[in-house]
Amino acid sequence: MGYDMIFLPGNQYSDATVQVAKDYPDIAFAVLNGATTLPTDNITSILPDADQIGYMAGALAGLMSKTNVLGFIGGMEIDTTKAKLAGFEKAAKAINPDITVLSAYAGSFNDVAKGMELANGMISQKADVFFGDASAVDSGARQAIDAANGSGEIAIFDIGQPADLVALGQNPCLIGSVVTDNAGMLKLAMQDVEAGTFGGKTIYGSFDNQCLTVGTFNDDLVSADVQTSYMEYINQMAAGTFPG
Structure with a gap:
């Protein structure tokens, strides 16, 4: 085929x-968000932790x-999303043991209306900080959060991923983001190809x-003291x- 890696x-x-x-054993195949059971001698999965x-x-x-009430909305109940939920709850409770985490799965990654519905349900139960792992469903959740905040003080927040959504100027409710560098992970795979260590992992x-x-932090919503504590x-x- 003329390629070293696909x-x-x-x-x-x-x-x-x-x-x-199987038909091209000399070509390296790198799969973004591939399952951990996927790798073979010429296949590598690339996953953010x-x-x-x-x-x-x-x-x-x-x-x-x-x-003290947080909301988590997942797309499908898959291992990576369940791990993010578990980590989210563990870290939040390490900081504040009184935290309760409400969680739900949309059963979809593209149902914007479902994201709005789930977020509204959690807002009615006093959730005031959200995190999602559901692609377009997350957009629906943020729409619901922005609507609940209205034109007054922003008191219900969302944390974005995988891009820097605050820097991109997206929803007013966003306070920060967890940023994944897919290009950086791909570079690691390319380095393995060059070193002859690609595959099987x-x-x-x-x-x-x-x-x-x-x-980027939303400086209007996240105080300097909170930013300092967070970076610690x-x-x-x-x-x-941390979180132990």
Whole structure:
């Protein structure tokens, strides 16, 4: 085929990759968000560290909540989303043991209306900081949060991923983001190809390889003191000492 490596930009390509890779053993196949059971001698999965993503969002949520109730909306009940939820809850409760986390799955990644419905239900139960892992469903949740805040003081917040949504000027309710560097993870896979060590493993984007980073804060909503405390927790996460 003339290629050293082929990049597949999503788990939906996993089955096709397995079928084709058998016929091209000398080509490296890198699958973004591929399952940890996917890798073979010439297939590597590339995944952001779901535990660390959950910790990053949970720490900020724990610092920002006034009601002690958080909301988490997932798309499908898959392992990576469940890990993010577990990390989110663990980190938030490490900061504030009185935190309660409400969670729900939309059963979809593109049902905007379902995101609005789930967020409204959690808002009615006093959730005031949200984090989601549901793509377009998250957009619906943020629409509901913005509507609940209205034109007055913003008191219900959302934490974005995987891009720096505050810097992109998206919804007013956003206070920060957990940013994933997919290009950085792909570079790690390319380095493995060059070194002859590609395949048979999952490459995780993490603090250690700088493929997970803190996005821009919304300075109008997140005080300097909270930002300082949050970055202290981030440093502890990088050192492996938080949330314990």
